[in-house]
Amino acid sequence: MTKPHILQVGPYPEWDQVPLDAAFHMHRYFEAADKAAFLAEVGPQIRGIATRGELGANAAMIAACPQLEVISVYGVGYDAVDLEACRARGIRVTNTPDVLTNDVADLGVAMMLVQSRGMIGAETWVRDGSWAAKGLYPLQRRVWGKRAGVLGLGRIGYEVAKRLAGFDLQIAYSDVGPKDYARDWEFIADPVALAERSDFLFVTLAASAATRHIVGAQVIDALGPQGMLINISRASNIDENALLDALESGRLGSAALDVFEGEPKLNPRFLSLPNVLLQPHHASGTYETRQAMGKLVRDNLTAHFAGQPLPTPVL
Ligand code: 8YV
Missing domain, CATH: 3.40.50.720 (NAD(P)-binding Rossmann-like Domain)
Structure with missing residues (x-):
């Protein structure tokens, strides 16, 4: 044959x-x-x-x-x-x-923890001798007990939310409608309203023409200077220029991103930002x-x- x-x-x-x-x-x-x-x-x-x-x-x-x-x-x-x-x-x-659902959810939650607790900078602090020379590492932001929003409660979003519950986060989600498997979590249809009540906003939407730039300036501003945006879906779900503007001006606190427009080449503006964690689209990347x-x-x-x-x- x-x-x-x-x-x-x-x-x-x-x-x-x-x-x-x-x-x-x-x-x-x-x-x-x-x-x-x-x-x-x-x-x-x-x-x-x-x-x-x-x-x-x-x-x-x-x-x-x-x-x-x-x-x-x-x-x-x-x-x-x-x-x-x-x-x-x-x-x-x-x-x-x-x-791949669980690995992608794991990486999303890990990115939130690493970024909130400043672990990349803390690693440098140890390796470059700052700990010995300058003393204590600057204080970082608490995770447990805060408010998390999950934009898109499909398979991956659900696993993210389940993990966040283990950190005692108060969970809300947006989707096309409330899900019967998510009765413990608050349903907020409007992504802007979801961002407004969230400290961490996870983007876990399947990308389509309908979701393109669904996270735009309005959602980003609603998340605000203390908020963190975590994207483990597709870059197209976020208006990248609006995100960069907000990160540069401090209108958004921070971001943790596994996906980028035009990847693997990134907009060079990302590379000089101290308040963003950059990952090379490897959320499913385990053996x-x-x-x-x-x-x-x-x-x-x-x-x-x-x-x-x-x-x-x-x-
Ligand atoms: C990539 C992904 O496919 O599942 C997806 O949609 O984007 C990833 O798992 C992976 O990087 C292999 O190319």
Whole structure:
């Protein structure tokens, strides 16, 4: 049997690459110097695309593959896949939900703790001899007992809120409506009102055109000079320029971010800000979770080409 031809948009760890190469004919788009020429050459044979959450599959890529049947995303977020183009052509799309939920929630909560307690600066204080030379490290902000807002109470938001409850935080959330699994937590529909009553605001929304810049100047100002914004979702959910303006002027206390517009290149304004914790989009980045994500990518492709039901379909 001939192996199905798959366009591979980004790199995978070796433990995924080896079984992918064994089961499929993989075409490494990310290694091509001339992407358009590569697509023109291999596109006609491609039946599947294997991509990553943040890379997705754009309209030009999909159009260059007339035999395309399935797109398997390594990530829960599929906002970078052109779903309209897929719907129009009956192309199936899969993602990797659930397996990464707890890791993403862990990192979000860790970012809040690290940033509130000034742990990055404290580490430097020890290493550069400041402790011995200058004495006690400057006082930081308490976490427990404060007010946390969770914007988007899906799988990840729910796990964040559960963890925050362990720190005795007073939890409220925004979503399209109140959730019956969140009876202990206050529902506040309006993100601005949520930010107003929050010391920490977690952004855990699935990104879409509807959520683009949902955290804008109004939400940021409502969070205020003592507030902290934590983003473990997608950069597009936040108006990055409004965020930078507020961090620079002190209208927002601080931020802890795992995702950025144009990542991995960041707006250089972030790099000179002392009140932001910067992380390299690694909330799902543990061996255990990445192995489970890679397996789901393969299981979805294998099921599709065997005519079996897809384990985790989006479309
Ligand atoms: C990335 C993510 O996919 O799940 C998502 O939506 O953005 C991440 O898990 C991961 O960095 C692999 O590229």
